[in-house]
Amino acid sequence: MKSFLSVFSIFLLFSPVLALWPRPQKLTTGSTPLRLAPHFSIQFSDKKQNVPKDLQDAVRRTAQHLKDDKLQALVVDRGASSSAEVRSAKTLSSLTLAFNDASSSSKKVKSLSEDATAGIGNQDESYSLQVSEDGTAVLTANTALGLFRGLTTFGQLWYELDGETYTLQAPISIEDSPKYPYRGLMLDTSRNYFPVPDIKRTLDAMSWVKVNHLHWHVVDSQSFPLVVPGFEELSNNGAYSSDQVYTGKDVKDIVTYAAARGIDVLVEIDTPGHTSVIAKSHPEHIACPEASPWSQFANEPPAGQLRLASPATVNFTSGLIKSMTSMFPSPLFSTGGDEINANCYEKDDQTQSDLNASGQTLDEALASFVGATHEVVRGAGKTPVVWQEIPLEHNVPVGNDTIVMVWISSQHVGAVAEKGLRLIHAASDYFYLDCGGGGWVGNNINGNSWCDPFKTWQKAYSFDPLNGTTPDQEHLVLGGQQLIWTEQTGPSNLDSIVWPRAAASAELFWSGPGGDVKSALPRLHDVAYRFIERGVRAIPLQPRWCALRPGACDIDA
Amino acid sequence: MKSFLSVFSIFLLFSPVLALWPRPQKLTTGSTPLRLAPHFSIQFSDKKQNVPKDLQDAVRRTAQHLKDDKLQALVVDRGASSSAEVRSAKTLSSLTLAFNDASSSSKKVKSLSEDATAGIGNQDESYSLQVSEDGTAVLTANTALGLFRGLTTFGQLWYELDGETYTLQAPISIEDSPKYPYRGLMLDTSRNYFPVPDIKRTLDAMSWVKVNHLHWHVVDSQSFPLVVPGFEELSNNGAYSSDQVYTGKDVKDIVTYAAARGIDVLVEIDTPGHTSVIAKSHPEHIACPEASPWSQFANEPPAGQLRLASPATVNFTSGLIKSMTSMFPSPLFSTGGDEINANCYEKDDQTQSDLNASGQTLDEALASFVGATHEVVRGAGKTPVVWQEIPLEHNVPVGNDTIVMVWISSQHVGAVAEKGLRLIHAASDYFYLDCGGGGWVGNNINGNSWCDPFKTWQKAYSFDPLNGTTPDQEHLVLGGQQLIWTEQTGPSNLDSIVWPRAAASAELFWSGPGGDVKSALPRLHDVAYRFIERGVRAIPLQPRWCALRPGACDIDA
Known part of the structure; x- marks a missing residue:
């Protein structure tokens, strides 16, 4: 004893x-x-x-x-x-x-x-x-x-x-110097809205761990808080309230604040899916708006997708993207592309009629849609970014410059690399900060988070950025990010759900893989406690007893 | 369409x-x-x-x-x-x-x-x-x-x-009027410390949903923040810092504040397990203090248990409890009793020697220990409360007045009722607010929360307080509570991990079972949004789009 x-x-x-x-x-x-x-x-x-x-x-x-x-x-x-x-x-x-x-x-x-x-x-x-x-x-x-x-x-x-x-x-x-040029954090401001000070505080925290990209998933089916020049009707009708918007001035404030902290703001407008809210001002452009039961038309409510096969809608989307590109100085711009629901288009008379007129399949129409929107992105001097389904599920022949975010599973990294496309790690099995909070659908007593379990900092930290790529594909890996989808997150818990966990990928993609969690934890405690000193509500990862005794709460201590 | x-x-x-x-x-x-x-x-x-x-x-x-x-x-x-x-x-x-x-x-x-x-x-x-x-x-x-x-x-x-x-x-x-007389929330202030204002804010929030008991798990193995008259050495040596204590004045402030909000403060000193920190001032009373590897001596670090078979330790514990009873006006007092580790006592020479001297088995010694401490509780005019292991696992013949908290599993309710003991529902499979946050042990890459998955509000809300009891045992069910163990919780995320979820049991045990989650959710959104208005950082349970459209985000909508 x-x-x-x-x-x-x-x-x-x-x-x-x-x-x-x-x-x-x-x-x-x-x-x-x-x-x-x-x-x-x-x-x-x-x-x-x-x-x-x-x-x-x-x-x-x-x-x-x-x-x-x-x-x-x-x-x-x-x-x-x-x-x-x-x-x-x-x-x-x-x-x-x-x-x-x-x-x-x-x-x-x-x-x-x-x-x-x-x-x-x-x-x-x-x-x-x-x-x-x-x-x-x-x-x-x-x-x-x-x-x-x-x-x-x-x-x-x-x-x-x-x-x-x-x-x-x-x-x-x-x-x-950093091992990877892209180290990011994704924030969704559509499911729930975050006032500008919350975003600025997040940018500060990101900069303290050398994260250099805010991937701003600014709009989605639930709300359209972004005030886009020439498209003000979208936020007028689609923001949760007239207060819950990001004006041009707000965006300038945010991108300026970010840049002064070494952070580039990569904005995303998710297309053609995740666009239900556009129907509030442009019903002519949206298939299956708020269709019921939503589960047949979308991965989450409300359903609604841009009529990708309609020339008028392609034109509208291109104009919207063109205007958005002028708001953001970043050389990157994401057109999204995840979770496109085929049933929504099958049930939409307009889309079926458009497809018949052009003689295209849905994926061919999608390729045209993506081609058109990406030309707008390139015309603005920017590089297009997409979610993995665009090249993998729909075989869209995107340009070689396109950057692909792998989100469904880390197992899909190899498939993107095989296409010779550059990629950013954003896999739900390692990097989704929202997982593990229980299902948020209302009347589901035993519903768990779709991406259970909770992704610990250790999980993200242990990721191998080169797993799935061959040595000659390594140059395609630009880095990675953790992501916070905000179905169950608002200003109340933004800090606490993100920090210090999101520091895990910050170190992984700056320092490179191979760090061990045992020696990292004491330093990560320092991150959390220092963040609290600086006004960011990071959580304690362990009882303070453990934080004060490096190694004492390891599994084998 | x-x-x-x-x-x-x-x-x-x-x-x-x-x-x-x-x-x-x-x-x-x-x-x-x-x-x-x-x-x-x-x-x-x-x-x-x-x-x-x-x-x-x-x-x-x-x-x-x-x-x-x-x-x-x-x-x-x-x-x-x-x-x-x-x-x-x-x-x-x-x-x-x-x-x-x-x-x-x-x-x-x-x-x-x-x-x-x-x-x-x-x-x-x-x-x-x-x-x-x-x-x-x-x-x-x-x-x-x-x-x-x-x-x-x-x-x-x-x-x-x-x-x-x-x-x-x-x-x-x-x-x-309430269906059950006990509606509680348990707060652990030992794994991490919470300043008095955090506790008061929690009491306010509790009162807004008519919760009438704060079960205050004030001390544990990690820290001893409570300043107990005559036992000041415990907090002097065992608090995380001299600032992180609850003085007699603080306690009076808290119990007064609580009572003025219709809340009784049921304090717990967990015995004989979960007492490692006492070794810092009284090594003579603690078996296996901070023994390594901790997993052989305790459910979490640090190990350490009161030498339950030692007359001096029984005496010390009785004195400590007597002093604590005078600090709290509540007619209830918990002596804890969970997770007693047999190996710790087997390897402790002093305990083995004490058992040899008395000729008692470990459970017999535990029965004597509990008998002695409960007499102190009763002597102070209070009713003893214990965790379920005391009567179920160790067969301690507690008095008929004793109230039992069922925590390991809701399946154990019947066993407590069979003993004719009154009980409080606190089962980890329904009511633990900390579950689902990932394992917190340091070097465990794939470690999940021991009580995965996350316990949603729907899960707690759907609990049947009478499941496991016969009609003639129904009077034994006093009510129930949700619980926040704070290994991964501090002031940063106290509100957001507790609210609005803890309102689920508040309604269950006030209104009675049978409420359906579909009609409850819109009202629960009101709770969350009202709490935010009042300065409690409740989380959004869903995208605001759903909150504004009752039923629209149900699974079958």
């Missing part, structure tokens, strides 16, 4: 983990205490006029976090046993930011926001961070975006104790 | 549901619009000096809710089509409260708080509420508690439209 005393002693002596998330590609640490000087500042090595304003703002936010975060080390004594060390530690008086030579003062430096929306393959997020034990720190990068990522890392190096902001692990040397 | 237009039309014409939860035993409504007068007031028929202060406070809170709740009818037009009717409706200028003759002014009226803590069988929660169509309203009851329940109902009668607070369903006549 004495044997477990030694285990307990180990916990007491346990060093606080270095609370970095995602873990850097290269990290070396020492064991020297270092604390921030009372007058600590972040400065640029270059003349200030060369520093983009959005990067200056990011510096100010980082400085504020360093002051406001009161994250104590997650160990039993919360760091108290290091008190003397901390008080007598050398101080760090400043962090110096510098662009590498290639991007030096002689040429115009691109803003962080420009970098953020430059598109996959055109972003350099790499940075180098050196914190010496004698009190100097230097952050260098080729781009404003790289410096921003490094600032985020710098903000995670510190714990708080008795008013001191400290690390016990100087010197710290980090060389870092 | 035209057929579904008629369904849609029905939704448009749908009357707003009368947003009562739980549904009253007798309810009749008319179809006359009525609105609150601008100077609407709540008054007592009797002289004011006979009205208890806590009831006066409740009246003020109700009046404030009537002003502040901006709950629009959950129909597509949010009530707008009734605008003319509402504007021209008669006004209700006051609600008059009166005690029935039996409790009239000649005798001292008990306070709401006294009623709330009077104990099972000693409470009269019945009331009668009459709202006429000509603008008068009368609420009568035998007790302050009855008037309070009626006030709560009155506060749910109204929707808001253009600044008017109205109903379309006057006259309204209600006769109401």
Whole structure:
């Protein structure tokens, strides 16, 4: 019985983990205490006029976090046993930011926001961070975006104790860059509406773990909150209320806020399915609007799909997409394409008549529809993104540039890769944050979530991005994301259903696979507790007893 | 294809549901619009000096809710089509409260708080509420508690439209009383800590759906936040931090706040298991403290159980319980008793030596332990409450007064009833709010919640309180509760994991079984949306599209 005393002693002596998330590609640490000087500042090595304003703002936010975060080390004594060390530690008086030579003062430096929306393959997020034990720190990068990522890392190096902001692990040397260019979070604002501040808070949280894409599933069959220039009737008739809309000003606010945090906003208008709400202003374009019983016409109520075979509807959709492309600076644009219900079209006289007139099958009509809408996307200088059914289920011959989101199952990754198409991991069996909350259909006593069970952070974290692809297909994998469909989510539980779980894919696709959950958990606790310090309602993943004792609540501990 | 237009039309014409939860035993409504007068007031028929202060406070809170709740009818037009009717409706200028003759002014009226803590069988929660169509309203009851329940109902009668607070369903006549005397919610404040304001907000929410017991699982193996007079060392060493405690003042604040809302606080100190944390100040009383691997010594980490066979430990526990009984006015007190781990005692030399000395088996020693602690409970004038294992698994011959909580499975109800013991439904297969959130043990990639799947509100709502009992055992069923164990819950997600789900058992045990989920859901949406109006972060159970269209998202709609 004495044997477990030694285990307990180990916990007491346990060093606080270095609370970095995602873990850097290269990290070396020492064991020297270092604390921030009372007058600590972040400065640029270059003349200030060369520093983009959005990067200056990011510096100010980082400085504020360093002051406001009161994250104590997650160990039993919360760091108290290091008190003397901390008080007598050398101080760090400043962090110096510098662009590498290639991007030096002689040429115009691109803003962080420009970098953020430059598109996959055109972003350099790499940075180098050196914190010496004698009190100097230097952050260098080729781009404003790289410096921003490094600032985020710098903000995670510190714990708080008795008013001191400290690390016990100087010197710290980090060389870092992401393994995958696409790291995302999908938010559905149609099933339930989220006010702009909720989205901004989510963007902040995303940026803290280096997630660089908000996939905004902005409209769906349930509501149409987006005010689209020239198509205002859609939100006038389709938003839940006149308050529950995103105006052009709101969108600009959101995409600007996102870009200044290194995040590109990939908007989606799901077509031709998931469009019931359009019938409220354009019944002529929608087949089977609110048809009953809904389960015969759609995967969830209300039913209703764009009349994909009707030239007038193709024209309408193209115009709508064209207008939407002008609202979003992103080089990506999603036309959706999931869960197209054949029965809805079979029962729709207009669609049957259109198909007869053209002599096309439904899938041929879909190919024409997608072809037309994608030309609009490309005409706006953007790359089309679709859900997996478009190429896989309907064999639509999409252009080689098209990016495919794999959602139904991670088993379908290989099929997309075989078509030579680039893909984003978004599989429901790993990445759906809404699973496990019970069925939401009203009168179903024993109904479970369709994608039971709940997807834990461990599940997402353990995903292998290359499973399903051959070595010569690896370049097709752009990254991945977790997704929150909001049938049972509103502002009340947005934070708590997303965080800290969505940090799992953030690390997976930044740091690369192979991280083990055992060593990740203490750092993820740091993420959750730090998020709470910063006003994001992340949940505790375990009893605090476990959070304070790394490893003690592992299955074999 | 035209057929579904008629369904849609029905939704448009749908009357707003009368947003009562739980549904009253007798309810009749008319179809006359009525609105609150601008100077609407709540008054007592009797002289004011006979009205208890806590009831006066409740009246003020109700009046404030009537002003502040901006709950629009959950129909597509949010009530707008009734605008003319509402504007021209008669006004209700006051609600008059009166005690029935039996409790009239000649005798001292008990306070709401006294009623709330009077104990099972000693409470009269019945009331009668009459709202006429000509603008008068009368609420009568035998007790302050009855008037309070009626006030709560009155506060749910109204929707808001253009600044008017109205109903379309006057006259309204209600006769109401609960089917079961115990309607509870269990909160665990040991796995993670909840500040007093979170508990108070929860008490408010409970009172809005007439839940009358907070089962406070205040301490457990992970932390000991309760400051117990004479046993301060337990919280000094066992709380997560010196801030994360409930002082005597906090407890008084909580029980007073609860009682003034018709809620009795049933505190639990779980014994002899779930007591690891006591080893931090009294290692002499705890077997297998933090033993490793924990899975051999406990159902979750950390292991540690009171040395139930040791006279010194029995004495210590009795003293601790005695002190705790003095902190809580409730006539109920739980000594816990779940998940006692035999291996922990088998490997504990002290326990083996104690058993050898007394010649008792482990279960005999447990019977002595429970007998001793229950005598302390009874000595304090209270009724002991235990988890089901005490009588079922360990055959402890508890007194006939003992109340048993059935938690492992609803299948075990009959076994408790066969012993002639009163019981409270708390079964994990219906009522556990934490199920379905994934396994929380650290390094377990495919770990699911042990009590998967998620328990939906429909599941709890569909429970039959009499399933498992014979007609002559029905009197043993006191009621039931939903429970939130907080391994994965903190202040961030307390509201959202509990509400509106916990309203399911509130209605089940107030109104009685047999309610159908189809007609309940629209009213439950009202609960959720009203809670949000009042600052409780209830979640949307469905897309708002469904909430606005009663029945439209049923499985067969």
